[in-house]
Protein backbone atom coordinates (compact mmCIF):
# COMPACT_ATOMS: atom_id res chain seq x y z
CA UNK A 240 0.00 0.00 0.00
CA UNK A 241 1.36 3.42 -0.88
CA UNK A 242 1.39 5.77 2.09
CA UNK A 243 1.66 8.96 0.06
CA UNK A 244 -0.76 10.69 -2.32
CA UNK A 245 0.36 11.80 -5.80
CA UNK A 246 1.35 15.28 -4.72
CA UNK A 247 3.34 13.97 -1.75
CA UNK A 248 5.10 11.43 -3.96
CA UNK A 249 5.97 14.16 -6.44
CA UNK A 250 7.43 16.42 -3.77
CA UNK A 251 9.36 13.54 -2.18
CA UNK A 252 10.98 12.69 -5.51
CA UNK A 253 11.82 16.39 -6.00
CA UNK A 254 13.44 16.28 -2.55
CA UNK A 255 15.48 13.21 -3.58
CA UNK A 256 16.77 15.17 -6.56
CA UNK A 257 17.47 18.32 -4.52
CA UNK A 258 19.32 16.28 -1.89
CA UNK A 259 21.56 14.56 -4.44
CA UNK A 260 22.19 17.52 -6.73
CA UNK A 261 22.09 20.56 -4.45
CA UNK A 262 22.50 19.59 -0.79
CA UNK A 263 25.00 16.71 -0.87
CA UNK A 264 27.62 18.70 -2.83
CA UNK A 265 27.27 21.61 -0.37
CA UNK A 266 27.12 19.69 2.93
CA UNK A 267 30.87 19.73 3.75
CA UNK A 268 31.19 23.39 2.80
CA UNK A 269 28.21 24.43 4.96
CA UNK A 270 29.88 22.57 7.84
CA UNK A 271 33.25 24.22 7.19
CA UNK A 272 31.99 27.79 6.84
CA UNK A 273 29.23 27.58 9.47
CA UNK A 274 27.17 29.89 7.24
CA UNK A 275 23.43 29.62 6.78
CA UNK A 276 22.89 28.49 3.15
CA UNK A 277 20.67 31.30 1.89
CA UNK A 278 20.79 29.86 -1.65
CA UNK A 279 19.23 26.61 -0.42
CA UNK A 280 16.59 28.57 1.46
CA UNK A 281 15.66 30.29 -1.84
CA UNK A 282 15.61 26.94 -3.62
CA UNK A 283 13.41 25.37 -0.94
CA UNK A 284 11.04 28.32 -1.21
CA UNK A 285 10.83 27.95 -5.02
CA UNK A 286 10.36 24.18 -4.80
CA UNK A 287 7.59 24.35 -2.21
CA UNK A 288 9.53 22.61 0.57
CA UNK A 289 8.41 25.18 3.15
CA UNK A 290 4.78 24.77 2.08
CA UNK A 291 4.58 21.08 3.01
CA UNK A 292 3.10 21.45 6.49
CA UNK A 293 0.49 24.12 5.75
CA UNK A 294 -3.09 23.51 4.63
CA UNK A 295 -3.97 24.30 1.02
CA UNK A 296 -6.12 27.27 2.00
CA UNK A 297 -2.97 29.03 3.25
CA UNK A 298 -0.89 28.20 0.18
CA UNK A 299 0.41 24.90 1.51
CA UNK A 300 0.45 21.29 0.36
CA UNK A 301 -1.23 19.90 3.48
CA UNK A 302 1.20 16.97 3.56
CA UNK A 303 0.78 14.33 6.24
CA UNK A 304 3.22 14.09 9.14
CA UNK A 305 4.37 10.82 7.59
CA UNK A 306 5.33 12.64 4.39
CA UNK A 307 7.04 15.42 6.34
CA UNK A 308 9.04 12.89 8.35
CA UNK A 309 10.01 11.08 5.14
CA UNK A 310 11.26 14.42 3.79
CA UNK A 311 13.25 15.07 6.97
CA UNK A 312 14.90 11.65 6.71
CA UNK A 313 15.98 12.46 3.16
CA UNK A 314 17.48 15.82 4.17
CA UNK A 315 19.07 14.32 7.30
CA UNK A 316 20.75 11.60 5.24
CA UNK A 317 22.79 14.20 3.36
CA UNK A 318 23.05 17.07 5.87
CA UNK A 319 21.88 17.35 9.47
CA UNK A 320 22.21 21.14 9.25
CA UNK A 321 19.99 21.38 6.20
CA UNK A 322 17.42 19.09 7.81
CA UNK A 323 17.28 21.67 10.64
CA UNK A 324 16.24 24.41 8.17
CA UNK A 325 13.21 22.34 7.29
CA UNK A 326 12.41 20.92 10.75
CA UNK A 327 12.45 24.26 12.55
CA UNK A 328 9.85 25.61 10.12
CA UNK A 329 7.47 23.02 11.54
CA UNK A 330 8.59 23.49 15.15
CA UNK A 331 8.04 27.25 14.96
CA UNK A 332 4.73 26.98 13.10
CA UNK A 333 3.14 24.23 15.17
CA UNK A 334 2.01 26.49 18.05
CA UNK A 335 0.01 28.51 15.49
CA UNK A 336 -1.19 25.42 13.60
CA UNK A 337 -2.53 23.98 16.86
CA UNK A 338 -3.66 27.10 18.74
CA UNK A 339 -3.46 30.19 16.48
CA UNK A 340 -6.57 32.21 15.58
CA UNK A 341 -7.92 32.04 12.05
CA UNK A 342 -6.93 35.67 11.54
CA UNK A 343 -3.33 34.90 12.60
CA UNK A 344 -3.14 31.89 10.27
CA UNK A 345 -4.39 33.95 7.32
CA UNK A 346 -1.90 36.69 8.12
CA UNK A 347 1.19 34.55 8.66
CA UNK A 348 0.88 31.15 6.96
CA UNK A 349 0.94 32.29 3.30
CA UNK A 350 4.28 34.05 3.98
CA UNK A 351 5.65 30.96 5.75
CA UNK A 352 4.33 28.54 3.13
CA UNK A 353 5.95 30.49 0.29
CA UNK A 354 9.25 30.56 2.19
CA UNK A 355 9.24 34.37 2.04
CA UNK A 356 9.34 34.33 5.86
CA UNK A 357 10.88 31.91 8.38
CA UNK A 358 9.84 31.25 11.97
CA UNK A 359 11.59 30.12 15.18
CA UNK A 360 10.45 28.54 18.45
CA UNK A 361 11.70 30.60 21.41
CA UNK A 362 11.21 28.68 24.65
CA UNK A 363 14.63 28.15 26.27
CA UNK A 364 16.30 30.71 28.53
CA UNK A 365 19.64 30.79 30.37
CA UNK A 366 18.06 29.55 33.61
CA UNK A 367 15.20 27.65 31.99
CA UNK A 368 16.33 24.64 29.94
CA UNK A 369 14.71 21.39 30.99
CA UNK A 370 12.73 23.28 33.63
CA UNK A 371 10.39 25.58 31.69
CA UNK A 372 8.75 26.69 34.93
CA UNK A 373 11.83 28.85 35.42
CA UNK A 374 11.06 30.98 32.36
CA UNK A 375 11.66 34.56 33.50
CA UNK A 376 10.64 36.55 30.40
CA UNK A 377 7.56 38.58 31.23
CA UNK A 378 4.63 39.99 29.27
CA UNK A 379 2.95 42.78 31.23
CA UNK A 380 -0.48 43.98 30.16
CA UNK A 381 -0.64 47.69 29.42
CA UNK A 382 -3.97 48.87 28.01
CA UNK A 383 -4.79 46.56 25.10
CA UNK A 384 -1.15 45.49 24.62
CA UNK A 385 1.41 43.23 26.30
CA UNK A 386 4.96 44.47 26.90
CA UNK A 387 7.57 41.70 26.62
CA UNK A 388 10.91 41.85 28.43
CA UNK A 389 13.48 39.08 28.71
CA UNK A 390 15.87 36.95 26.72
CA UNK A 391 16.06 33.55 25.03
CA UNK A 392 19.01 31.35 24.22
CA UNK A 393 19.82 28.48 21.85
CA UNK A 394 17.07 29.47 19.40
CA UNK A 395 17.43 27.52 16.14
CA UNK A 396 17.18 29.84 13.17
CA UNK A 397 17.04 32.86 15.51
CA UNK A 398 19.25 35.02 13.31
CA UNK A 399 17.39 34.24 10.07
CA UNK A 400 13.78 34.04 11.27
CA UNK A 401 11.18 36.71 10.57
CA UNK A 402 8.80 35.53 13.31
CA UNK A 403 9.33 34.12 16.79
CA UNK A 404 6.92 32.16 18.97
CA UNK A 405 7.98 33.62 22.30
CA UNK A 406 7.10 32.00 25.63
CA UNK A 407 6.72 34.54 28.45
CA UNK A 408 5.09 34.79 31.86
CA UNK A 409 2.00 36.98 32.14
CA UNK A 410 1.64 38.07 35.76
CA UNK A 411 -2.00 38.38 36.79
CA UNK A 412 -3.08 38.83 40.40
CA UNK A 413 0.40 37.78 41.52
CA UNK A 414 0.15 34.53 39.55
CA UNK A 415 2.55 33.53 36.74
CA UNK A 416 0.73 32.39 33.59
CA UNK A 417 3.02 30.98 30.89
CA UNK A 418 1.76 32.25 27.54
CA UNK A 419 2.94 32.41 23.93
CA UNK A 420 3.21 35.49 21.71
CA UNK A 421 3.96 35.94 18.04
CA UNK A 422 6.73 38.52 17.69
CA UNK A 423 8.19 39.91 14.46
CA UNK A 424 11.93 40.39 14.11
CA UNK A 425 11.63 44.06 13.07
CA UNK A 426 9.52 45.13 16.03
CA UNK A 427 11.17 47.84 18.18
CA UNK A 428 12.99 46.27 21.14
CA UNK A 429 13.82 42.96 19.45
CA UNK A 430 17.56 42.36 19.46
CA UNK A 431 19.07 39.39 17.67
CA UNK A 432 22.37 38.60 19.29
CA UNK A 433 25.24 36.29 18.44
CA UNK A 434 25.09 32.77 17.05
CA UNK A 435 26.63 30.06 19.21
CA UNK A 436 29.79 28.27 18.05
CA UNK A 437 28.75 24.64 18.16
CA UNK A 438 30.23 21.14 17.89
CA UNK A 439 27.98 20.27 14.97
CA UNK A 440 24.97 21.33 12.92
CA UNK A 441 27.13 24.16 11.57
CA UNK A 442 25.26 26.51 9.29
CA UNK A 443 22.11 26.03 11.35
CA UNK A 444 22.23 29.23 13.42
CA UNK A 445 21.59 28.88 17.16
CA UNK A 446 20.96 32.33 18.51
CA UNK A 447 20.42 34.45 21.60
CA UNK A 448 17.47 36.84 21.46
CA UNK A 449 16.67 39.85 23.65
CA UNK A 450 13.30 41.55 24.07
CA UNK A 451 13.21 45.02 25.59
CA UNK A 452 9.78 46.58 26.01
CA UNK A 453 8.48 44.83 22.90
CA UNK A 454 4.80 45.78 22.41
CA UNK A 455 2.53 42.98 21.29
CA UNK A 456 -1.13 43.43 20.44
CA UNK A 457 -3.75 40.95 21.67
CA UNK A 458 -4.19 39.47 18.20
CA UNK A 459 -0.63 38.14 18.55
CA UNK A 460 -1.39 35.95 21.55
CA UNK A 461 -1.19 32.30 20.44
CA UNK A 462 -4.04 30.43 22.06
CA UNK A 463 -5.06 32.01 25.35
CA UNK A 464 -3.17 33.52 28.27
CA UNK A 465 -2.01 30.54 30.42
CA UNK A 466 -1.86 28.14 27.48
CA UNK A 467 1.97 28.19 27.36
CA UNK A 468 2.69 24.83 29.02
CA UNK A 469 0.02 23.08 26.96
CA UNK A 470 1.32 24.65 23.73
CA UNK A 471 4.93 23.69 24.51
CA UNK A 472 3.90 20.16 25.42
CA UNK A 473 1.82 19.48 22.33
CA UNK A 474 4.25 21.22 19.97
CA UNK A 475 7.12 19.11 21.31
CA UNK A 476 5.10 15.89 21.08
CA UNK A 477 5.02 16.45 17.34
CA UNK A 478 8.49 18.05 17.21
CA UNK A 479 10.09 14.98 18.77
CA UNK A 480 8.82 12.85 15.90
CA UNK A 481 10.37 15.26 13.41
CA UNK A 482 13.63 15.25 15.40
CA UNK A 483 13.59 11.44 15.34
CA UNK A 484 13.12 11.48 11.56
CA UNK A 485 16.15 13.75 11.17
CA UNK A 486 18.21 11.44 13.41
CA UNK A 487 17.16 8.36 11.43
CA UNK A 488 18.14 10.17 8.23
CA UNK A 489 21.62 11.01 9.56
CA UNK A 490 22.12 7.43 10.75
CA UNK A 491 21.07 6.09 7.34
CA UNK A 492 23.53 8.43 5.65
CA UNK A 493 26.34 7.21 7.92
CA UNK A 494 25.52 3.54 7.31
CA UNK A 495 25.38 4.09 3.54
CA UNK A 496 28.84 5.68 3.54
CA UNK A 497 30.36 3.12 5.93
CA UNK A 498 28.97 0.06 4.10
CA UNK A 499 30.21 1.31 0.71
CA UNK A 500 33.60 2.07 2.19
CA UNK A 501 33.84 -1.34 3.91
CA UNK A 502 33.25 -3.12 0.59
CA UNK A 503 36.02 -1.15 -1.10
CA UNK A 504 38.69 -1.07 1.62
CA UNK A 505 41.19 -3.91 1.39
CA UNK A 506 43.28 -5.08 4.35
CA UNK A 507 45.00 -8.43 4.83
CA UNK A 508 44.26 -9.22 1.19
CA UNK A 509 40.49 -8.91 1.35
CA UNK A 510 37.75 -6.33 1.66
CA UNK A 511 37.20 -5.36 5.32
CA UNK A 512 33.47 -6.07 4.72
CA UNK A 513 34.45 -9.75 4.67
CA UNK A 514 35.65 -9.58 8.28
CA UNK A 515 32.95 -10.68 10.67
CA UNK A 516 33.91 -7.99 13.20
CA UNK A 517 33.01 -5.34 10.62
CA UNK A 518 29.88 -7.20 9.49
CA UNK A 519 28.62 -7.30 13.09
CA UNK A 520 28.94 -3.54 13.39
CA UNK A 521 27.08 -3.01 10.10
CA UNK A 522 24.38 -5.48 11.18
CA UNK A 523 23.89 -3.63 14.49
CA UNK A 524 23.68 -0.31 12.65
CA UNK A 525 21.04 -1.56 10.21
CA UNK A 526 19.01 -3.15 13.03
CA UNK A 527 19.20 0.04 15.11
CA UNK A 528 17.99 2.18 12.19
CA UNK A 529 15.14 -0.15 11.24
CA UNK A 530 13.96 -0.37 14.85
CA UNK A 531 13.88 3.41 15.21
CA UNK A 532 12.10 3.79 11.86
CA UNK A 533 9.47 1.22 12.84
CA UNK A 534 8.80 2.98 16.15
CA UNK A 535 8.59 6.32 14.34
CA UNK A 536 5.99 4.88 11.94
CA UNK A 537 3.93 3.61 14.88
CA UNK A 538 4.15 6.95 16.67
CA UNK A 539 3.08 8.83 13.54
CA UNK A 540 0.02 6.58 13.35
CA UNK A 541 -0.72 7.45 16.98
CA UNK A 542 -0.28 11.14 16.22
CA UNK A 543 -2.74 10.91 13.32
CA UNK A 544 -5.19 8.92 15.49
CA UNK A 545 -4.81 11.44 18.36
CA UNK A 546 -3.97 8.56 20.68
CA UNK A 547 -3.72 9.26 24.42
CA UNK A 548 -0.52 7.20 24.41
CA UNK A 549 1.23 9.62 22.05
CA UNK A 550 3.19 11.31 24.86
CA UNK A 551 4.87 8.04 25.78
CA UNK A 552 5.41 6.99 22.18
CA UNK A 553 6.73 10.37 21.09
CA UNK A 554 9.27 10.33 23.95
CA UNK A 555 10.21 6.68 23.33
CA UNK A 556 10.78 7.39 19.64
CA UNK A 557 12.93 10.41 20.41
CA UNK A 558 14.91 8.46 23.01
CA UNK A 559 15.49 5.47 20.75
CA UNK A 560 16.21 7.37 17.54
CA UNK A 561 18.50 10.00 19.01
CA UNK A 562 20.58 7.63 21.15
CA UNK A 563 20.68 5.38 18.09
CA UNK A 564 22.08 8.06 15.78
CA UNK A 565 25.04 8.62 18.11
CA UNK A 566 25.77 4.88 18.23
CA UNK A 567 25.43 4.43 14.48
CA UNK A 568 27.53 7.43 13.48
CA UNK A 569 30.21 6.46 16.03
CA UNK A 570 30.28 2.95 14.58
CA UNK A 571 30.43 4.38 11.05
CA UNK A 572 33.61 6.21 12.04
CA UNK A 573 34.92 2.97 13.61
CA UNK A 574 34.22 0.93 10.46
CA UNK A 575 36.16 3.48 8.41
CA UNK A 576 39.13 3.64 10.78
CA UNK A 577 41.36 6.71 10.52
CA UNK A 578 39.64 7.80 7.31
CA UNK A 579 36.33 7.99 9.16
CA UNK A 580 37.88 10.36 11.66
CA UNK A 581 38.99 12.81 8.97
CA UNK A 582 36.94 15.37 7.13
CA UNK A 583 37.56 13.76 3.74
CA UNK A 584 34.58 11.54 4.52
CA UNK A 585 31.22 12.78 5.83
CA UNK A 586 30.89 10.43 8.81
CA UNK A 587 33.12 12.71 10.92
CA UNK A 588 30.57 15.53 10.39
CA UNK A 589 27.65 13.16 10.90
CA UNK A 590 29.03 12.03 14.27
CA UNK A 591 29.42 15.65 15.43
CA UNK A 592 25.96 16.56 14.11
CA UNK A 593 24.39 13.66 16.02
CA UNK A 594 25.27 14.58 19.60
CA UNK A 595 22.75 17.39 19.97
CA UNK A 596 19.78 15.17 19.12
CA UNK A 597 19.83 13.59 22.60
CA UNK A 598 19.87 17.08 24.12
CA UNK A 599 17.40 19.38 22.37
CA UNK A 600 13.61 19.13 22.34
CA UNK A 601 13.90 17.74 25.87
CA UNK A 602 17.03 15.83 26.87
CA UNK A 603 16.89 12.04 26.78
CA UNK A 604 16.93 12.01 30.59
CA UNK A 605 13.74 14.08 30.50
CA UNK A 606 12.26 11.70 27.88
CA UNK A 607 12.88 8.77 30.23
CA UNK A 608 11.10 10.64 33.02
CA UNK A 609 8.09 11.30 30.74
CA UNK A 610 8.00 7.66 29.60
CA UNK A 611 8.21 6.33 33.17
CA UNK A 612 5.47 8.73 34.32
CA UNK A 613 3.01 7.55 31.68
CA UNK A 614 4.07 3.93 32.03
CA UNK A 615 3.56 3.89 35.80
CA UNK A 616 0.16 5.58 35.46
CA UNK A 617 -0.91 2.58 33.37
CA UNK A 618 -0.39 0.16 36.29
Ligand SMILES: Cc1cc2nc3c(=O)[nH]c(=O)nc-3n(C[C@H](O)[C@H](O)[C@H](O)COP(=O)(O)OP(=O)(O)OC[C@H]3O[C@@H](n4cnc5c(N)ncnc54)[C@H](O)[C@@H]3O)c2cc1C
Nearest residue numbers: 360361362363368369393394395445598599600601602604
Ligand atom coordinates in the same frame (compact mmCIF):
# COMPACT_ATOMS: atom_id res chain seq x y z
C1 LIG B 1 21.82 23.41 18.83
C2 LIG B 1 20.68 23.71 19.75
C3 LIG B 1 19.45 24.08 19.21
C4 LIG B 1 18.38 24.38 20.06
N1 LIG B 1 17.21 24.85 19.53
C5 LIG B 1 16.26 25.34 20.36
C6 LIG B 1 15.12 26.03 19.83
O1 LIG B 1 14.94 26.17 18.61
N2 LIG B 1 14.22 26.55 20.70
C7 LIG B 1 14.36 26.43 22.06
O2 LIG B 1 13.51 26.94 22.78
N3 LIG B 1 15.42 25.77 22.59
C8 LIG B 1 16.37 25.23 21.77
N4 LIG B 1 17.47 24.60 22.30
C9 LIG B 1 17.58 24.42 23.75
C10 LIG B 1 17.46 22.97 24.17
O3 LIG B 1 16.15 22.53 24.02
C11 LIG B 1 17.98 22.87 25.61
O4 LIG B 1 19.39 23.00 25.53
C12 LIG B 1 17.58 21.59 26.28
O5 LIG B 1 16.21 21.57 26.55
C13 LIG B 1 18.32 21.35 27.60
O6 LIG B 1 18.33 22.48 28.39
P1 LIG B 1 19.74 22.97 29.01
O7 LIG B 1 20.70 23.02 27.91
O8 LIG B 1 19.50 24.20 29.78
O9 LIG B 1 20.19 21.80 29.98
P2 LIG B 1 19.72 21.55 31.53
O10 LIG B 1 18.24 21.61 31.64
O11 LIG B 1 20.53 22.47 32.38
O12 LIG B 1 20.21 20.07 31.72
C14 LIG B 1 21.58 19.73 31.98
C15 LIG B 1 21.64 18.24 32.30
O13 LIG B 1 20.82 17.96 33.46
C16 LIG B 1 19.88 16.96 33.15
N5 LIG B 1 18.63 17.23 33.88
C17 LIG B 1 17.95 18.41 34.01
N6 LIG B 1 16.85 18.23 34.73
C18 LIG B 1 16.77 16.92 35.04
C19 LIG B 1 15.85 16.11 35.75
N7 LIG B 1 14.72 16.62 36.28
N8 LIG B 1 16.12 14.79 35.89
C20 LIG B 1 17.24 14.26 35.33
N9 LIG B 1 18.14 14.96 34.64
C21 LIG B 1 17.91 16.28 34.49
C22 LIG B 1 19.67 17.06 31.64
O14 LIG B 1 19.16 15.85 31.10
C23 LIG B 1 21.08 17.37 31.17
O15 LIG B 1 21.82 16.19 31.07
C24 LIG B 1 18.54 24.25 21.47
C25 LIG B 1 19.78 23.86 22.00
C26 LIG B 1 20.85 23.61 21.16
C27 LIG B 1 22.17 23.28 21.78
